[in-house]
Amino acid sequence: MKVYIIGVGLIGGSFALDLKAEFEHAVIYGLDQNKQHLEEAKSLGLIDHIANPEDVEDADLVLVAIPVDVNIAVVKNVLDQVGEHCLVIDTGSTKSKLCKSLEDHPKRRNFLAAHPIAGTEFSGPGAAVKNLYRNKTNIICEVEKTAFKLQEKALEIFQKLGMRIRYMDAKSHDKxxxxxxxxxxxxxxxxxxxxxxxxxxxxxxxxxxxxxxxSTVRLAKSSPAMWTPIFQENKDNVLETLTEYINNLTHFKKLMEENDFGEVYSEMERTNYIKTILNGIH
Amino acid sequence: MKVYIIGVGLIGGSFALDLKAEFEHAVIYGLDQNKQHLEEAKSLGLIDHIANPEDVEDADLVLVAIPVDVNIAVVKNVLDQVGEHCLVIDTGSTKSKLCKSLEDHPKRRNFLAAHPIAGTEFSGPGAAVKNLYRNKTNIICEVEKTAFKLQEKALEIFQKLGMRIRYMDAKSHDKxxxxxxxxxxxxxxxxxxxxxxxxxxxxxxxxxxxxxxxSTVRLAKSSPAMWTPIFQENKDNVLETLTEYINNLTHFKKLMEENDFGEVYSEMERTNYIKTILNGIH
Known part of the structure; x- marks a missing residue:
């Protein structure tokens, strides 16, 4: 199985590690705009070979794991080149614009839109770790638009990597x-x-x-290069959540200013319900 | 050594566990408004005996680990009763009002104001764990107001529990x-x-x-009974931080609304500096 990983950072690199462990015949080719990352990925053993964009035409599987401001153009280019049996997976954190842009692509059925909810606050090939995806949720959007055989192929891979699958439309995902x-x-x-x-x-x-x-500030170590495009792509939804968050903080502040500490207590007590929910997250 | 722990929850209970491990002659007496917690603390082996408030008169050490809306009155009562050689330690998360209230107490020199920066989002005797204090910071306020011999006694205990000591005035601590x-x-x-x-x-x-x-929502599991009084006692400082936090969020929102994603990137990149600081925290 010839696998091309476009973007050999935390997500792509970790995927490559597990794929090699689970599929002994997988040969991993890496692509990245950052040449230093490519060399690092090779020396870390994440990829077997460094490849060029035109090489993907003989791929069995292409995984696109790059920031969401550049993934649409890259996925389109890849789809233009790959053969009928090739599965192309994108792993970006926003899905609406991508799915919309690809809806009329002649090779839409070769494409699977996924979002593995996995990662750390670190980035780059050096951040790649084994078993990143084990027991993590993988959201698949618009699965019905992917060819049935390629759905099967994707599910086999995700299962071997230990992921739980959830299906969702792209708009709900982003919201x-x-x-x-x-x-x-x-x-x-x-x-x-x-x-x-x-x-x-x-x-x-x-x-x-x-x-x-x-614990609360851990995510502030995250990569601006990854997160700026996510906020940009998902602007409307993010602004909605941010407005509600600011409103809740402002309300809490007002309660404190008015010395309504009974209600301050109740706000926190009600939110303790989050315990029940977090028991399911690791 | 007769030790009285007032408040046998996460903080008091964990302190009791380590104290018993490090001081073989320590006998631990427990007090708590919650009778069920007292029974639980005894059956978990956190305390040796259940005590009454009047028993503290023969204490060598009293640790007060209760919410900050009730600790001032309790510390005063304890100081009124204890002997000359007894060390009384409070572990609350706010210090200004407490230190102010005690400044003219005739037994002020028996008292040490401490704030061990240790804990989890859980509470009660069942949350007590060994080595909670190892490698944690313990802030001591107004150390010069404590009798020299009792300072020494406190430092010996804190050292055996593995804590790093930092000295600070109560006002700076709260800010x-x-x-x-x-x-x-x-x-x-x-x-x-x-x-x-x-x-x-x-x-x-x-x-x-x-x-x-x-990770970001973990602290929302915390106890409202502990945190409401903290916000109330430290109202002015907390309101200042909350105002700045809301302002920063509102500014971020405005940048997004104006599509200034270059500046969104810069905001995050500057804040990545937190990495350097967090390397020192476990």
Missing amino acids: HIAYVSHLSHISSFMLGKTVLEKEKNEKDIFDMAGSGFA | HIAYVSHLSHISSFMLGKTVLEKEKNEKDIFDMAGSGFA
Whole structure:
């Protein structure tokens, strides 16, 4: 099986590692705009060979794992080149615009729109780890538009990598993921900003920070190159979540200003319900 | 050594566990308003005996680990009763009002104001764990007001429990801790609220949530009974941090609305500096 990984960072690199472990005949070719990342991916053993864009014509599987501002053009180019039996998977965090752009592509049936909810706050080939996808959710959008045989092929791969599959239309995906993923990143980045602005000249202060702060601000280490296009692509949904978040914070502030600590208590007690939900997430 | 732990929850219970491990002659007496917690603490082996408030008169060490709306009155009562050689330690998360209230107490020199930056999002005796304090920061306020011999005694205990000591005045403590701890809790609670409000009728949606969401929303599991008094006691500082946080979020929202994604990128890139700081926190 000839596999081409376009984007040999955290997502693509981790996928390559598991694929090699599960499919002994897989030969992994890597592509990346960043030549240094390609060399690193090769020396780390994530990929077997460095490839050129025109090589994908004999691919069995192409995985596109690059920022969402460039993935549409790349997926289109790949689809233009690949053969009838080739499966092309995109792993980006937004799906509506991509699915819309590809709906009339003559090779739409070779394409599968996926979003593995997996990752860390790190990026690049050095961030790739084995078993990143084990027990993680993989959202597949508009599965009915992918050829049946290629759906089967994709499911076999995802199953071997240990993923749980959820099916969803692209619009619902983008709306809900804004709440459970994109907003978390903004809340964390702005928390980091607020504290850094205040405390930047007092480094000792961070000795006071405990694991709670580390946990809430962890996502503020994330890659701006990955997240800027996500916020741009999913602008309307993200703005909606952000508005509601600001409103809730403003309401909480008002309760405190008015010394309504009974209601401050109730707000937190109601939100404790999140415990029940988080029990399902690792 | 006769040790009285007032409040046998996460903080007091964990302290008791380590104290018993490090001081073989320590006998631990427990007090708590919650009788069920007391029984639980005894059956879990956190405490040796259940005690009454009047028993503290023969204590060598009293640790007060209760919510900050009730700790001042309790510390005063304890100080009124204990002997000259007894060390009384409070572990609350706010310190200004407590230190102010005690400044003219005739036994002020028996008291040490501490804030161990340790804990989890869980509470109660069942949440107590060994080595909670190892490699954690312990902030001591106004150390010069504690008798020299009792300072020594406190430091010996904190060292055996593995804590790093930092000295600070109570006002600075409350100001900085609002940034690096209290604000994180509000940001997390309101994130949880925002997502729950939107998604409460669609439980499947939380299958989409990954470890990033779990991390940022973890503190929203925290105890309202502990956190409401903290926000109330530290109201002015917390409101200041909350105002700045809301301003930063509103600015980020405005950048997105104006499609200034170059600046969105820069905001995140600047905040990535938090990586350097977080390397020191576990």
